[in-house]
Amino acid sequence: MLADLGxxxxxxxxxxxxxxxxxxxYGVRKKEGRWIxxxxxxxxxxxxxxxxxxxxxxxxxxxxxxxxxxVWRVSSRExxxxxxxxxxxxxxxGSILFFNLLLTGFTAAAMAINWDNQRAIMPYAIVVASxxxxxxLGITILIENPFDINxxxxxxxxxxxx
Numbered sequence: 001m002l003a004d005l006g007x008x009x010x011x012x013x014x015x016x017x018x019x020x021x022x023x024x025x026y027g028v029r030k031k032e033g034r035w036i037x038x039x040x041x042x043x044x045x046x047x048x049x050x051x052x053x054x055x056x057x058x059x060x061x062x063x064x065x066x067x068x069x070x071v072w073r074v075s076s077r078e079x080x081x082x083x084x085x086x087x088x089x090x091x092x093x094g095s096i097l098f099f100n101l102l103l104t105g106f107t108a109a110a111m112a113i114n115w116d117n118q119r120a121i122m123p124y125a126i127v128v129a130s131x132x133x134x135x136x137l138g139i140t141i142l143i144e145n146p147f148d149i150n151x152x153x154x155x156x157x158x159x160x161x162x
Contacts, residue, residue, distance in 0.1 A: 003068050003147040006056035010097070010147070013049035013104070014137040016042045021130035028123045036123045040111050043126055046133060047108040050100045054088060057097065057146055061087050069150040070094055093146035100136050107133065 020042040027035030057070070061084045066072045074090035075083075089098040107129045115122060140146070 002056045002060050002063075002065065003149065006053045006060075007141070007145065007147040009049045009053040009056070010100075010137065010141050010145075013046040013053070013100075014134065014141055016046050016049070017130050017133040017137055020046075021127055021134065024123045024126035024130065028127075036126070039126045039130070040115065040122065043111055043130060043133075044108050046137075047101075047104040050097070050104045050137075053147075054097060054101050057094060058085055058088050061085070067150055068146075069148045070146040072150045091146075093140070093144040093148075096136065096140050096144050097146050100133070100140055103133060103136060 020039040022039075023035045023042065024039035027033065027039060057068075060068050061071050061075050062081065064071070064075070064077055070091060070093050074087040074094065079087070087094070089095040110125070110129070111122070114125075118125070
């Protein structure tokens with residue numbers, strides 16, 4: 001359940017980043033400020049979505065949910081709580097997710113703080129930031145998914161019934 005929700009949050013953030021890049025580009029080409037504002041809003045929503053995914057992964061680690069392969073690889077029942085929390089970046093998939101959290105956080109802060117001061121360059125900043133997010137979120141959901149189901153755990157739980 002938590003794995004599905006975490007993956008969905010990451011996938012929606014990925015789609016929001018794609019939308020932000022397309023909307024900002026379209027807004028610049030057609031000189032439509034509402035498309036650029038929409039692209040900014042899409043970029044801002046990526047931060048809470050990735051934060052939710054990180055929180056769900058940490059909760060899975062804290063609950064010892066070994067049905068998630070990443071949890072199975074980076075934690076154990078004997079680990080103290082503070083080490084379980086830091087296990088978020090204990091493996092490659094979690095590190096990339098944590099990097100996505102930092103990247104979306106800094107991007108959202110830049111969009112929120114500099115929106116009024118740097119309005120002329122913001123559409124271009126949105127496009128560049130969006131493509132960076134698309135790349136790293138794409139790695140997270142397509143290659144290094146921390147929410148993959150642990151097939152070994154599922155197979156061993158069914159082995160007693162044969």
